[in-house]
Structures are given as C-alpha cells and as structure tokens.
Amino acid sequence: MEGNRQDLMKLIQTRFPRLSKGQKIIAEYILKHYDKAAFMTAAKLGQTVGVSESTVVRFANELGFSGYPTLQKELQELIKNKLTSVQRIEISNDLIDEENPLRSVLKADIENIRVTLEKINANVFEDVVEEILKAKRIYIVGFRSSQAIVEFLGFYLNLILDNVRVVSRGVSDIFEQLLRVGEGDLVIGISFPRYSSRTVEALKFSKDRNAKVVAITDSLLSPLASHADFTLIAQSNMVSFVDSLVAPLSLINALIVAVGCKEKEVISETFRTLENIWEEYGVYANRSKNNND
Template sequence: MAKSVLHTIESNMSTFSKGQKLIANYILENYDTAAFMTASKLGKMVHVSESTVVRFASELGYDGYPSMQRALQEMIRSKLTSLQRIKASNDQLTGQDVLSAVMQSDMETIRMAIEEVDRNELARVVDKLTHARHIYILGVRSSSFLAGYLNFYLHLLFENVTLVQSNAAGEIFEQLFRIGPGDVIIGISFPRYSKVTLNTIKFAADRGADVVAITDSELSPLYQMAGAALLVRSEMISFIDSMAAPLSLLNALIVDIGVQMNRDISKTFAELEGIWDAYSVFGKMDDE
C-alpha cells in the first residue's frame, strides 16, 4: 500500500533543516489547508522562502512542489465536504480565466495518465475481460456515466455484459445473485468513494468473482479488493469531479480490446452496419 505524504514527512523529520521542519510541522498540523496553498503562500505562512518549500518537496522524493501538492490533495479528497471543495477550488480559481484553468487541468491529468498508467496491468485487464464468463460493470454517483459509457461499447463487443443499476442497494445484490468464479466485475470509483460500490464489490469478491478496479490510487479502498487495477487521477474542480482522464483511459481500454479481438470485431460491426442501414438508424445528409 502506498504511504501517504504525511507518513513520509513524519519518517524523515529528523533529517530536515530548521526551515524544512517549519514546513513539515505546518503541513502535519494543517494538511487540509496546505494542500491548496501555492509554494509561495506556504513559504510566507511559515516564514521561509519559496525555494525552501520547493526543495522540501524534492527532499521528500517528489519531482516538484505541484507533485507534493497533488499527493496532499489526493489524500484528503475523500474527506472533504462539497462546501470545503468549493472553498478550496474557488481560492485557486480566483482571478483566473476559468475556461483555460479547467481545460488546462484536464489536459494535465491526461498527460499524467499517459506517463503513469501501467501498460502491463492494462494488458492483464484486457485478458481478463476477453476470457470472462460474464462481465459486470458498476459505477455510482459521478462514476455512473463512466460505467454506462463502458457498458455501451463492451455490449457491442461481447454478449455477456451487465451494467449493474444502482437504484437501490437491495436491487444491486439481486442483479449479482448469480455472480461467481469465472466472472469479472469492473468497479469504478473515485473520491469520495461510494460505500454502495465498496460493499457491492466486496460481495462480488466473496462470491469468487474477479475484481477489476478503475480508481485513482493505491490508497483507494477499491484498490485493496482488486485482482487487477487501472489507476488514473480524477481532478477535483469546485463541487465537481473532472473525469477527463478516466474517460480517456476507458477509451484506451475499449480500443485495446478491439485490437485484440481483431477479426471478431470486424464481423460484428459489419453485421451492425447492415442492420443500421436496413432500418435507417442514422439519418443521411441529402446530396447537394
């Protein structure tokens, strides 16, 4: 399990300089506030230079202050209320062009996903799905549209796919009544992690199903229950969760499955195109 940034700070306290200890103590006591401070603001708060704050982050093993800041934010995201999220985000966005700030943030999370997603783990997930007896997909709250999107395309590729609906907890277990060995359940969850998702995934694992997690980090409770996991960051923007990077990861997963299926997928879509044409599923532009 990944160690939190606070654990790393506590473990290295004896090696810090006087200025670094001021930073460390402030973060340990006020990590929920420090997570949203710039390096300059944090330095002013504890009366050290901005460069000292940047060097402190490097001392902890991060490639820069933004990386340490993200680690703090990821650690506390599941604990923040919507009002706390709005306040923290508004402090960051004040005076900025919101459109540029939000889109730049999305671009950055996708860039990090390109660097951080484990290709071997992606291959393992593809293999599990292509050989599964039955595939179940679960995502609730802000992850529900990701689950629906994945279901739409996997349903075109496989005959054995079920989107687990989350209208009521009891109904979820009824839908999973026959889940067992040979089946795969894909659980999608990001902070704040839904207890409905976690309890459902535990049930599926207890019944012998293989669990694939799509979540944000090794600190995620969903990760602890998974046989395979694809880790990708979502971004906290005010009261919403930006799912740009998770959605892009799902695109990569779907395309990778299609590549592995090769001829089978071509046959499927050739048949579908015939059905769509026969029943005028898609409108056509008139010739000019």
C-alpha cells in the first residue's frame, strides 16, 4: 500500500511541470496533506487552496483520472488504514455538520449500504453460504471494533449450526484456539480499517493449514483478501473516529438469513426448544406481567 501511495505521489510530481498555476497549488497541497485532501469534495478542496472547483476537476483529468471522485477514491484507499484516531477527528470537521451530526452520520451509513449493495458479488455470497453449510468446523475471527459483529455472527450461527467457534482474546492465544484448524474447516475473518494485524495473521495461519478462508472486509486491497479464498466487500467509510460497521452488519445479517433459509427445519426445532427454555427460566421480561405492576 505504501508503494501505491508513492506511485501516486510520483505521478503528481512527474506531471507537476505541465500543470497550470492553479493545478500546481492543488498538487502541492495534496503532496503535503493527502490525508485531509482524500476526504474533501472538489468544491471543498478548491475552497481550501483558493482555486475553483472546475480547476480541481481538470487537475484530476490531467493526472489521467476520469474525474475527481476517482482520484479521491484512490487517495482514500491509500490512506484510510494509516489514519490515527486524532487524524480522523481532524478530518471529521470537514465531513460532519456539527449542528446536525445525527443527519450526517445516518446519511453516511445509508450511502455505505447503497455502495455495498452495488459492489457485492452475489455469486461469491452464495459460495460462502455453501461453504458455511458444508464446513466441518467454523472459526470466526476479528478483533478491536470488529469484535462486536464477530460475536453477533457467532451468536446466530450457533443457533443454526453446532460447529461454530468464535476465536477471542483471553487466557489462550488465538493460535492455540486455531491449533486444530485444517482441511475441511472454514475460517471467517472480519476486519476494517484500521485492519487488525492479529486477524490478518490468523487468516494466514489458517490458509497455510489448508482451511478455506472467507474475508469480510472493505476492499480487495485489504490485507485480509490476500489470504482469502472468498472475499465479501462491505463499505465502511468512516465519518469520524468511530468505525462505521452498519454495512458490514447488514451483510452479516444477510449471511445469517441465507444460511437459515437452507436450514429451516433445524431452526424451527431449535427455536421451539429455546422458547420453552426462555419461558422456564424467565430469560425475557414478561410484558403482560409488567403492565399489571
């Protein structure tokens, strides 16, 4: 990824002499502040450096991009895994309407789901469902903020299947938990920028032992993808220091439902048993009883 960044920076430097005066100002700003420029609209970038929006668009064209959004996407792909939380907060000043953060965040999450729906490969999705159903053992791996959706996936798959294990940080190391992984097993790794190095290592470990590997991540350029047999893409563009996991969770919901549709009889029997257990042990609050209090 660092090499890709240097390639883009080198491209800007190579084209610099032929740029117009206004375009050179843009180039200098990007070379110094590419982390901030990546999340600015063309209008905002132009306003920041003192040129018109059309000059920004022509600058992108001069570099060989079809438009500014393509250049912006390239910059985002290059730097999003390198941003610290402090940098995210600084950038969020340009992305969030501080008067209405609710609207800003929800709109961004809606866009993440929309892009995910466009990007997702339906055939790969179906292949992953089949791999889940035929796997001897299923291990689900993911740390940091992704741990929440790892637990969610593990919780529901455990209701459908009896061979699911969530790999977690605890007394035993992750490699000890993956000790017996091998051919016939399936390992599902989940991570989004900033990618967890432990998750990447777990997928490499599993792949080296001939297990099938599924990566749920944000891009085919993700370090998880290089160790995966199947990669499911979910958009996770952040708005601030908080990772946006709305689209990844929606994708995982779809996976659970798809597996459930293949195991309808098992699910029906499981939930009939669970309902009796929940009732007997008062797992859920009794609404009618509460109303009478």
